[in-house]
Amino acid sequence: MSTPVEDPYLQRLKDSEERLRSIVEAAVDGIIVIDARGNIEAFNPGAERLFGYTAAEVFGQNVNILMPEPYHSEHDGYMHHYLRTGEQKIIGIGREVTAMRKDGTTFPVHLSVGEMTLGGQRKFTGILHDLTSRVAMEERLREQAALVRLGEMAAVIAHEVKNPLAAVRGAIQVIGKRLVAGSREAAVINDIIARIDTLNLLVRDLLLFARPPQPHPIPIDVFAVLAMTVDLLRVDDSHGMVVVTTTGEAPLILADAELLKIVFLNLLINSAQAMKGQGEISIQVTVDGADCVVVVTDTGPGIPPEVRGRLFTPFVTTKSRGTGLGLSTVRRLIEAHHGEIRVESPDTGGARITVRLPLAHT
Amino acid sequence: MEMSAPGMKNSPSPSVLVVDDEALIRWSLSESLSDAGYSVAEASDGASAVAQLSDGRKFDAIVLDYRLPDSNDLHLLETIRSLQPQAAVVMMTAFGTPEVTAGALKLGAYKVVAKPFDVHAMVDLVTQAHQSARK
Numbered sequence: 001m002s003t004p005v006e007d008p009y010l011q012r013l014k015d016s017e018e019r020l021r022s023i024v025e026a027a028v029d030g031i032i033v034i035d036a037r038g039n040i041e042a043f044n045p046g047a048e049r050l051f052g053y054t055a056a057e058v059f060g061q062n063v064n065i066l067m068p069e070p071y072h073s074e075h076d077g078y079m080h081h082y083l084r085t086g087e088q089k090i091i092g093i094g095r096e097v098t099a100m101r102k103d104g105t106t107f108p109v110h111l112s113v114g115e116m117t118l119g120g121q122r123k124f125t126g127i128l129h130d131l132t133s134r135v136a137m138e139e140r141l142r143e144q145a146a147l148v149r150l151g152e153m154a155a156v157i158a159h160e161v162k163n164p165l166a167a168v169r170g171a172i173q174v175i176g177k178r179l180v181a182g183s184r185e186a187a188v189i190n191d192i193i194a195r196i197d198t199l200n201l202l203v204r205d206l207l208l209f210a211r212p213p214q215p216h217p218i219p220i221d222v223f224a225v226l227a228m229t230v231d232l233l234r235v236d237d238s239h240g241m242v243v244v245t246t247t248g249e250a251p252l253i254l255a256d257a258e259l260l261k262i263v264f265l266n267l268l269i270n271s272a273q274a275m276k277g278q279g280e281i282s283i284q285v286t287v288d289g290a291d292c293v294v295v296v297t298d299t300g301p302g303i304p305p306e307v308r309g310r311l312f313t314p315f316v317t318t319k320s321r322g323t324g325l326g327l328s329t330v331r332r333l334i335e336a337h338h339g340e341i342r343v344e345s346p347d348t349g350g351a352r353i354t355v356r357l358p359l360a361h362t
Numbered sequence: 363m364e365m366s367a368p369g370m371k372n373s374p375s376p377s378v379l380v381v382d383d384e385a386l387i388r389w390s391l392s393e394s395l396s397d398a399g400y401s402v403a404e405a406s407d408g409a410s411a412v413a414q415l416s417d418g419r420k421f422d423a424i425v426l427d428y429r430l431p432d433s434n435d436l437h438l439l440e441t442i443r444s445l446q447p448q449a450a451v452v453m454m455t456a457f458g459t460p461e462v463t464a465g466a467l468k469l470g471a472y473k474v475v476a477k478p479f480d481v482h483a484m485v486d487l488v489t490q491a492h493q494s495a496r497k
Contacts, residue, residue, distance in 0.1 A: 155457060159429070162456035163384055166477035170390030173481040177397075200478055213460065 030128035034063045052102035068100040108135045154210035169196045209329040215256035219360040229264040241278040248285035250292040254360040259333050266326045274300035291356040302345040376422040377401045381411040398485045408433040415445045423492040428455035450491035
């Protein structure tokens with residue numbers, strides 16, 4: 001018996017299939033094939049990477065497991081509608097949608113869907129292109145453009161508000177001096193001046209966030225800056241019952257001492273206010289590689305879970321009074337020093353803020 | 363009326379020129395400086411300030427706003443300093459950058475004060491400024 005000779009037609013078919021399979025398997029984009037009931041029939045390695053599922057896990061499952069609500073519940077309806085009416089919402093068009101990984105997190109993708117008929121059965125092929133980095137970059141660019149506009153606005157506001165504030169404050173002071181000392185009217189004048197000063201501080205905070213000054217870095221001792229900041233915290237009597245301890249040591253860092261004081265004072269005031277003026281703040285200074293690390297922990301209630309994701313978003317505040325600019329400004333100032341800040345709320349309670357600042361090169 | 367007596371007794375009262383386009387600021391500075399014994403003149407723009415400084419009257423001090431309808435840089439300060447170098451200049455600014463402050467001090471301004479300010483503290487500062495200029 002002779003060995004069977006491979007049918008050349010079959011061989012070409014195998015080669016062709018092999019080639020197509022390689023393309024599908026090597027694709028960076030996710031490629032998913034579903035049947036007319038929405039069940040997954042093919043799931044390439046690109047899709048496995050995007051979604052965190054193995055192909056074996058998803059075969060035969062409804063494709064809606066890859067979608068967050070409301071699409072998850074509505075997808076079967078979309079498919080029925082299309083199969084009944086032929087009205088194309090996404091097939092042949094493609095659009096940006098939100099996909100959901102195995103771990104429940106979502107991410108933006110561009111989805112294009114093609115339709116085919118295999119052995120008399122209608123099938124749909126979805127190609128998914130991950131937009132996470134593009135969306136993040138667009139977000140960053142939008143944020144930067146918004147900051148530039150805000151900076152311009154703040155400069156105008158600063159001038160156009162501070163000038164009338166100066167006019168009103170001066171005039172009211174002169175009038176106040178002519179009233180009978182100790183009179184009700186004189187007390188009201190003092191209250192008016194206090195309100196004007198509060199308005200001025202608001203404008204100052206807005207300006208500091210929107211147009212932070214360029215740092216003028218020199219080698220400084222972070223410990224000395226912390227000591228001065230703790231003294232500044234003491235100026236406000238409402239922080240009288242707050243105990244602050246500072247430990248550790250670090251070599252000199254390259255920074256602008258005035259700006260760092262603003263950074264640390266904001267953090268200390270946040271902690272003191274969170275603790276309602278009573279509790280302990282501990283500041284630890286250590287060195288990690290080329291960074292000086294300052295960790296501020298307090299014995300307050302910690303950070304509510306619902307605000308953890310928005311701590312650095314300007315104008316978002318949990319305080320009954322406040323601009324919501326404190327932490328956003330702190331982060332801008334730290335980033336201007338090529339440092340970084342992390343805020344955590346450990347299970348053990350309180351808040352823990354970690355600031356990393358580059359050490360001065362010796 | 364209380365006097366912080368910026369000048370010596372029996373000597374003519376010291377003179378100050380207040381330059382600001384905001385009438386309320388001119389009024390409050392003028393009232394407080396007069397109360398403190400100064401003879402006060404006012405100007406609401408750079409041109410009027412330069413005119414008053416050029417007609418022969420010597421001033422002991424000048425309180426000058428950085429931004430005026432006809433001035434938004436340090437040239438006016440430079441002109442004022444050359445017209446009356448004996449006059450101590452206190453500058454006011456609603457939105458001063460560190461560069462503006464440094465530039466003003468370099469041109470001989472005694473101090474740059476951020477708006478809004480305490481009127482009484484400003485009177486004390488003007489007194490300090492012209493007394494230190496006399497030494």
